[in-house]
Amino acid sequence: MSSIIQVLRQADALKASISDSSKGVSETWVVRQRLEDLYKKLLLMDLEYALDKKVEQDLWNYAFKNHINILQIQTKDRQNNKRGETHATLNLFLETASGFYLQLIQLICTTFKLDLPFRRKSSCVGIMKEKSTLRVKIAPPKKSSCLYVCQYCLVHLGDIARYRQQVEQAQTFYWHAANLVPFNGQPYNQLAIVEAARGNKLTTVFYYIRSLALRHPFPAAATNLEKMYTKLTKDIPELKGKLSVSEMITSFLQLHACIHLCTELDRAAALSSKLLAALPAHVTSQSFPSLILVQIVAINIFSMHHAQRMTQYQDSEEQSNSFNEELGSEELRSFSLMFSFTIGILDLLLQNTPKQEQKLKEFFTLPAVKLLLDWFRLNPLQLQNPILKSSSVMTNLSKVLNNIRPPDSEGSPNISKYDDLPLPEDTELRCFQYLEKAHR
Template identity: 35%
Template sequence: MVLEAVVQALRRVEQLKSQLQNVENLLDSPTIWDVQQKAIELYRQVLLLELEYALDQKLEQDLWNYGHRKFISALQGYAKDKNNPRCSEAQNLLIWFLDSTSGFYVSLLGDVCTQFKLDLPFRREDSTFGLSWPEKRYPPAGAEKKSLHYICQHFLVHLGDIARYRNSLKQAEIYYKHAVTLSPMCGHPYNQLALLAVNKGDNLSAVFHGVRSIAVLHPFPVAAQNLDKTLSRCASAKIPLDGKHCLSGAELVSVFLKFHALLKCQGNITEAKPLIEIMGKTLTTLVAIKNFSEWKLVQMLVINIYMLKTAKEKQKELILDLIGTILSACLLPIYTMTKDSDLLDYSPMPSMKLTFEWITLWPSLLEMPGLVEKKQIQPGLCNMLDRLSKIVNSAEMDADFSGLALPEDKDIQGFLPLNDYLSKLKFSQVQTNELEIPKIRCASLLKVGESLVKLFPDSNSGQNASVVHEQFTASDFIRSLKDLSVSQQSIPDSFTIRNGSSATSPVHSDGNSWETGKSTPDSSGSRGSINLKCGKIR
């Protein structure tokens, strides 16, 4: 009975599809709307009755392309033509059709979940609320879970597209993110998130999501082309790099993207190399005054890892140099912390944890020039681990957090270069209490950090603890804090160096900040100290 119904529906839809090919005269062809309604209903029936077969035949794509996308594109063309006397009529028809299409996909998503008893995080199964519905006339054929997740993701992506066409960008983002949670290994929703980021002018997120759309098990075909377009725009960014101007967070991001654009799009190593030192100095200061979000640091790490994997040999050396520089820049401000507990909400912690997990997957990285030359990483790491050991008790250290997915892990789920690490995590487990996350992260970072220290070529030598950042000394750090003015931050007004000298640095702000990040003002006016157990500051 089911097979017969499916065969009849497919025969009929093939007849109607030929009529849907031509949508040039939508405003003067009332019968085309009747054809469209009949066709999408037949597609719906086949998807619900024989999902696996429908997916094999790519009927879900035909449903979108012939049943909706062609109509939307045609109406958008009419509405944009201001010389068309029926422009207003087309605009009203477009609004109606977008509402109708959105309603159709919301209803179809609900039908699939009900028909196949699918329980999703953002749409609970009806039985969860004690609801029950009569059985359908034709019971559906069995469907694999991955197929159900794929089709629901497909619906969510197009619901996001429709919201984007209606300029409801926040709603579109919600749909796309729901689509990501269903199937993190599929690149399509990441590409759509990249389009949203471009519309907002957030180039860092655009490049990040472009990378995510490519570096997955099922990449989106046009994502690489879209990524190149975004980077090409970033290559032409004009940023003051005279050495006297203190960069804001937004300018630092622009320098970072310009660096990768110069390497990937132009292969310009000469112009890209000087940008590394500039980023290191600026990032140390921004991190110290809590004016650079943890999310941006995670995005930058993911971009760096992907670019490293796809770069040529000479370019790889520069990217590794940048990764080492960023890591050093994040480790240095820890010396200035008065309280060890300040590490709990230190913004670089998530990105540093992921960096250490990545290096433990590829220990040979520590022998490559970009990281070997960063002699300050090992003592900085040891200093951080020493402080972490004072805030993580023995019970927390003994607890097994190895399978716990923290927020930064969930943000990069499906990212192939870190798949060996991510595949060990349980992403479907119960949500962890947000108040416990910083402590768990510190315990996890302590474990991976202790493993990493043993991988350093000279890990048995104790004298390395005296090495300080060679390119960015403590006096440079304090001088930059004096000069920098960003986003109304209250900077610690004195940094005491353990050799007896001190420097006072009151700073006022000018309101500049990167629009996608949230700064956390440090208004405590606390004093920090750079504690060096061995040696003097150079």
């Protein structure tokens, strides 16, 4: 332990000196490389201790991110006569940073004998036995810690690719990170940033709520979501005539912005009515792909729980009742508006499914319907909600279920082997806090 503490002290001393503006460029470069080596050594010597001291965060911030920020500002400064030279320096530094993190993942996997699904094994290039180059005693870490630090590296490889305008590559790194530890929120926040740059507002909001509704949410996503919603509430036009797909999505997000911020609830009620009136035509024409409906349902579920200020499922009627008594009138109205809107969507999806059995089984609305039924199964108290009871959801649901005929017992295929196989919509929302129990 004493040697680890000594290495950490050396790193702290270099961390303090790296921001010294009196140092020359070459001297700062040498200090930064030395700092990278020390942090890498700490992560490999005792990963648990290093993570406890937030070494991985200091590595990114002091060895890379702060310098990237400085170079980015200089390249955007039109009064800088050396913008071209600075831009070349930035590109070189980003390439160096990318190489460092790729090598770090490789070292972590080799040192701790970790097999990652996306990593090409050394045997593919003729290396039959990998050896660690670290000549010190290594404290074996937990596998979860190894996966976390690899996810952290992947996220920053995505960030570096994004800074290099390699958007597809960035998205690939973020997806690898999300797949590696799906209950950590940071990769989803980064995916939201990518979608925001593309102008895809619905998917941006979807990834922000995915980043928040997890066992380990990413706090910055809450701020990012609120900023986006605040912008959406500033200009809500009057809706007239038939709504296009883009108008539907914009209005849907404006409705959620009002609900989330608990503001302009009369306007939210009007938006809800307009959307529900326009939705049947879009379902009939199949304007929205199945994935879009899944995202819409997930955002609705998140908004209902946000309106209730819930962080976990209510396990008993007493807990739920005592909780609801503490809600303010505006919050209760927000929840009622969103619950009513969600029931309206579910009812319309059920009404507009085909009556023929084969078409029904393959219809694009069923994934969204299935997710809402999962939610009701986990929140049975809401089945007694007067809004649901006064709707025609149960009647329409009965018709749909009756049209899906079970196979004949004789000669029917054995489908029990698929019981634990997730459906595409389950995979899309894995670890989503408000449906996670349904996926067990």
